[in-house]
Amino acid sequence: MLAAMLPAAADAQRDPILVPEVSQHEVRVRQGFTGTELLLFGAILDPQGTRAARGYDVVVVLKGPTEPIRLREKSKVGGVWINAASTDFRSAPSFFAVASSRPIAEIVDDKTAAIYEFGTNFIQLSPTGEIDPAEQARFTAGLVDLKERQGLYKSDDRGVSISEQVLYQARIALPSNVTTGTYTAETFAVSNGRVVSSAVAEVEVAKVGFERFVEVFSRAQAFWYGLMAIGLSIGMGWMAGRLFALI
Missing domain, CATH: 1.10.287 (Helix Hairpins)
Incomplete structure (x- = not known):
């Protein structure tokens, strides 16, 4: 039994360590705030603290505070636009951005992408009440489209650059209409379609003055x-x- 467990333990020891950092841990929103750009960077190291032995893909997911949202659908009746169907989401992220070293479809399968929310089409929005799956998908797509047009949801499949298999960096813009609160920046190292390491950094967005x-x-x-x-x-x-x- 001991001999059978040794290879697995050795594989675990070879998994890389992520050392993440953010250019700003606090973003101050004051009058005339026009947005800012966050630099998320760090290193991919092996357990001994040296350069990782093989290359990895890196995915960065930046999420703002969650908030309940009611989405209403407009319908034209007799030449007049009125509110028709609606649905509620318990915990939609106020901001959501994904940056990766390659297109997500080339890094992981859809199941893994859904687990880690690698993309705006994999956001976990937690709808409430009973709703038809097709209608739920339509409302979800509508919410994502609305947020994308507001600059609050975005994805960049070439947004992460990796140097010498060690250093990585990604730039994500925060627009002027961001919600205040604590933002989480999750960084994932991926190898052969599997997430092998992850790390989290936080950014506080607060109003001042x-x-x-x-x-x-x-x-x-x-x-x-x-x-x-x-x-x-x-x-x-x-x-x-x-x-x-x-x-």
Whole structure:
């Protein structure tokens, strides 16, 4: 029994170690924020801390905080567009980006890609309620398409570069409309269609300055914040009316 277990143990010892790093562990969102670019980089080493003995593919998955989303479908009735069918997703990522050293289809099979969410077509969105599988697929594709057009979901099958089988790097752009919270950057080393190593780094996206004050106040004093917002809207409308009356 011992002799049979030794080859497996030896294979495990040969699996590489990923040492990931991120150019910014904190992204500060303030007035005039136009987005930023994250550099995700690191090294692929063998257990002894030296260069890995063979080449690997690398896949990087960057995900933002999850949020519940209700997606509504528009339907044209009598020449008027109205809300028709809808579905709810419990935990859709607010941001999702995948970068890989080669096209995912050349690295792993669909089953492995689905397990590790290697692509926007493999995102685990957790729909709620009873829904027909075909309709669920249609709503899922619609949500992904909407997020892609907003710049919040993206994939780059040549987005990871690897140097000398050791150093890797990927650049992922965060748009100005990103949600604040903790983002996870997962890096995977893949060999012969199998994920052999993974590592996680975190990035905190937070509002600062006046934007931070407004966000905290709106959560802590939702009632007064709502009254102030209504009062401000009425005041701005009244001022605009007076200005137009004088013209």
